[in-house]
C-alpha cells in the first residue's frame with residue numbers, strides 16, 4: 001500500500017511538473033506580499049496566476065509582471081519592501097489611494113526596469129529614498145501631494161532619462177541639490193522637461209548652477225517654498241522655458257535683466273517675494289500671456305510703455321508694485337487682454353481705456369490708487385471697472401458702479417446635452433446625457449493657465465471635448481464628462497470639479513476606475529495648451545461595479561491555488577490530497593462514490609484520479625525540497641517579509657483546502 005502511494009506521488013509530480021509555467025513565482029510571492037499589506041486589494045487578486053487569470057491592475061510580459069496600475073482602489077496600508085522582487089516592473093501607479101501610508105521602501109531602487117513611478121495624492125511620509133536615483137530607466141516620477149519630508153535626494157541627478165519630476169505639495173525641506181565633485185544634483189537633469197517642486201518648504205538660494213543652456217526644461221515651478229537670495233541669472237539661459245513660477249518665496253534682489261531672453265515663456269509668476277531694484281524690462285517676451293509680479297519691493301516706476309508691446313498678454317497682475325503715473329490708453333487695446341489688476345499702487349490721472357474696441361477685456365481692478373477721473377464711454381459696459389479707494393470714488397461718492405466691488409463668482413456647470421436632467425436616487429448623479437450613474441470625481445488643477453476670464457465657458461467646453469477625445473482614443477469606458485465650479489485657489493491654481501460618467505452601466509468597475517485614474521496621473525491626457533501644467537486629485541470611489549459595498553468576501557479557491565503556485569505548498573497539497581483520495585478510495589469500497597469531494601474536479605483517469613491544478617508552474621525537486629524544509633519552520637509566522645507571510649497563507653489555506661475543496665468552475 002505504501003509503495004502505491006509513492007508511485008502515485010511520483011506520477012503526480014511528473015504530471016504537475018509538465019504543466020507550463022504561467023506567472024513567475026517570485027513575482028507571485030511579491031504580489032501576495034503587497035496584497036498582505038493592503039486592505040481592499042481587488043477581489044480578483046486571487047488564484048495562482050496573476051498574469052494568466054488577469055488580476056486587475058496587473059499586466060505581464062512573458063510571465064513577468066511589468067505593470068501595476070491601481071489608482072483609486074481605496075487601498076489601505078503600506079507598500080511592502082518585497083516589491084523589489086518584481087524585477088521586470090516598468091510602471092507602478094498607486095495614485096489616489098488616500099489611505100496608503102508609511103514610507104516608500106528603499107528597495108524600490110532594485111526595480112531597474114522601472115520607467116514610471118506614480119504615487120500622486122496618497123499619504124506616504126518619511127524620506128524620499130536615495131535609491132530612487134539608481135533607477136536608470138526612470139522617465140516619469142510623480143510623488144506629488146503626499147507627506148514626504150526631508151530633502152530632495154541629490155541622487156535624482158543620476159536619472160539620465162527623467163522627463164517628468166513632480167515632488168510638489170509635500171513637506172520637503174533643505175536646499176535644491178546641485179552637483180559637486182562627489183555628488184550628483186538636479187543640474188545634471190539636462191533632458192528633464194518638468195521641475196514641479198512647488199508647495200514645499202525648500203530653503204536657501206536657488207543655486208545658480210541649477211540652470212544651464214543645455215537644459216530642455218519647459219516648466220520650472222518653485223512656487224510657495226521658503227527660497228531666499230536672488231533669482232540666478234542662469235535662469236535666462238534656459239531658452240526652452242514656457243512656464244516659470246517663483247512666486248510666494250522670500251526672494252530678494254533685482255530680477256536678472258536677461259530674463260526677457262526667455263522668449264518662449266507664456267506664464268510667469270514672480271509675485272509675493274521681496275524682489276527689489278527696478279522693474280524688469282520684459283520687452284521681447286512676445287508669447288507672454290499671464291504675468292504676475294505682485295507684492296514685491298521694486299523701485300517706484302511709471303507704468304512701463306513696454307507692457308503695451310506684449311501682444312499675447314491676457315492677464316497683467318501688478319498688485320503693490322509701486323507703479324505710478326497713468327496707464328497709457330493704448331495699453332487697453334492689446335487684443336488678447338482679459339484682466340488688469342493693479343491694486344495698491346500710485347497710479348494717478350484719468351483712467352482712459354482708449355477708443356479701440358475692448359475685445360476680450362472683462363476686468364480692470366485699480367482699487368487703492370490715486371485715480372481722479374474716468375473717461376466712461378460706449379462699449380465698455382461689459383468691462384468690470386473697480387476704482388474703489390481712489391480719489392474719484394471719494395469725490396463722487398459711492399454712486400457710480402465702479403465705486404463698488406462686485407460680488408460675482410464665476411459659475412459654470414456642464415449643461416445637459418439636449419435632455420432633461422434625471423432625478424437620481426442615492427449617490428447617483430444625472431450625467432450630461434441625463435442618465436443616473438455614479439461618476440468618478442475629483443479636482444482638476446491647473447498650475448498656470450494662460451487665461452483669467454473664468455466666465456468664458458468656451459474654455460470648459462474645449463476642455464471637456466479634449467478629455468472625451470483622450471478617453472475615447474484610449475478606449476476607456478467613459479460615456480461623458482462634466483466640469484463645474486471653476487475657481488482660483490490660494491496658490492492661484494485654476495481648480496475645476498470633474499465628473500466622469502461610465503458607459504453602458506451605472507458604475508465603473510475597478511478596471512475602469514484605475515485606467516481612468518492612470519490616464520490622468522500619468523498625464524496620458526494632455527489638456528489644450530492654454531491650460532498649462534495640471535494634476536488631478538481623485539475622490540475615493542465608493543462603490544465599484546460587481547462588488548457589494550463593505551463586503552470583504554475572499555475567495556478560498558483563489559488563495560489556495562495561489563498559495564500552491566507560490567511553490568512551497570504544492571507537494572504538501574498533493575500529499576494531503578493523495579492521502580485523502582486514498583482514504584476516500586478505501587471508503588468508496590464500502591460506500592457510494594457520491595461523497596467524494598474530488599468528483600467534480602477535473603480528473604485524469606490515467607493518473608488514478610489525481611486532481612490537476614491548472615496553471616501551476618514547473619518545480620524542480622530542489623525547489624520542492626527547499627520549500628518543504630521551509631514549511632517545517634512555520635512557527636515564526638508573523639515576523640514579516642513575504643516568506644513568512646507566505647507560510648501564513650499556506651497554513652490558513654491548507655485548512656481551507658481540506659474543508660472546502662476547490663470548485664473547478666471557480667476560475
Ligand SMILES: *[C@@H]1O[C@H](CO)[C@@H](O)[C@H](O)[C@H]1NC(C)=O
Pocket residue numbers: 239240241264
Ligand atoms: C520655442 O517655441 C517654439 C514653438 O513652440 C519652438 O519651435 C522652439 O524650439 C522653442 N525654443 C526653444 C529654445 O525651445
Ligand SMILES: *[C@@H]1O[C@H](CO)[C@@H](O)[C@H](O)[C@H]1NC(C)=O
Pocket residue numbers: 252253254276277
Ligand atoms: C535689495 O534688497 C537687498 C537685500 O534685502 C538689499 O541688500 C539691497 O540694497 C536692495 N537693493 C535695492 C536697490 O533696494
Ligand SMILES: *[C@@H]1O[C@H](CO)[C@@H](O)[C@H](O)[C@H]1NC(C)=O
Pocket residue numbers: 281282283304305306
Ligand atoms: C526695454 O527694452 C527695450 C529693448 O531692449 C528698449 O527698447 C526699451 O527702451 C526698454 N524700456 C525701458 C523702460 O527700459
Ligand SMILES: *[C@@H]1O[C@H](CO)[C@@H](O)[C@H](O)[C@H]1NC(C)=O
Pocket residue numbers: 271272292294295317319320
Ligand atoms: C498680495 O498680497 C496681499 C496681502 O498679503 C494678498 O491679499 C494678495 O492676494 C497678494 N496678491 C497676489 C496677486 O498674490
Ligand SMILES: *[C@@H]1O[C@H](CO)[C@@H](O)[C@H](O)[C@H]1NC(C)=O
Pocket residue numbers: 324325326348349
Ligand atoms: C501723477 O504722478 C506722477 C509721478 O508720481 C506725477 O509726476 C504727476 O504729476 C501726477 N499727475 C497727476 C495728474 O497727479
Ligand SMILES: *[C@@H]1O[C@H](CO)[C@@H](O)[C@H](O)[C@H]1NC(C)=O
Pocket residue numbers: 359360453456457458459
Ligand atoms: C472666449 O474664449 C474663446 C477661446 O479663447 C474666444 O475665442 C472668445 O472670443 C472668448 N469670448 C469672450 C467673450 O471673451
Ligand SMILES: *[C@@H]1O[C@H](CO)[C@@H](O)[C@H](O)[C@H]1NC(C)=O
Pocket residue numbers: 199224225247248272490491492
Ligand atoms: C503661499 O504659500 C503658503 C504655503 O507655503 C500657502 O498656504 C499660501 O496659500 C500661498 N500663497 C500664495 C498667494 O500663493
Ligand SMILES: *[C@@H]1O[C@H](CO)[C@@H](O)[C@H](O)[C@H]1NC(C)=O
Pocket residue numbers: 477503504509510511512546
Ligand atoms: C469592467 O468594465 C469594462 C467595461 O465597462 C468591461 O469591458 C470589463 O470586462 C469589466 N471588467 C471586469 C473585470 O468586470
Ligand SMILES: *[C@@H]1O[C@H](CO)[C@@H](O)[C@H](O)[C@H]1NC(C)=O
Pocket residue numbers: 091522523524
Ligand atoms: C504615459 O504617458 C505618456 C505621455 O505622458 C505616454 O507616452 C505613455 O504612453 C503613457 N503610458 C501608458 C502606459 O499609457
